[in-house]
Amino acid sequence: MSKETGEHYIWGSNCDGWHLLKQEDLSIIHERMPPGTEEARHYHNKSRQFFFILYGKAIIEINGEIHELNQLEGIEIHPQTPHQILNRTSNDIEFLVISQPTTIGDRILVHEEKL
Template sequence: MEVISRENAEHYVWGGICDGWHLLKTEGLSVIQERIPPGGAEIKHYHEKAHQFFFVLSGEATM
């Protein structure tokens, strides 16, 4: 099994200034590490089926 990290994970940019790395991407489970700088924000959206877990390494999050 390969060790996964930001250095070797699939990367994408969202919101113009935010980064996401797929640490795990399967049909049943997705684990994404994100970097959201000050001023970054998601656009409100809807998932048909989702369980979400968030943790903040530094800074603040507002939901």
């Protein structure tokens, strides 16, 4: 399975996602974010996630704490923890998001000030 063969979708401000594994108990998505984009701040009631940066440098805010992740670095996000990923660079970033169980129907938006 690869992004060339995975089910593709568009999210946010022209960001891409490719489902590499799409099951109720486990989801693996390859995502791409163009420069200057960000995900809406949110949390999941049940899903535990692991973000792993394939290319570029990402900012991930987790419960008010800022983490800078470089290529080939990752971070775990526990259920019920507000978070968002941001691309503040001038290049695309690509990363894997591994969720257990799937985040489908398990996303709650958090409305707070922008970082």
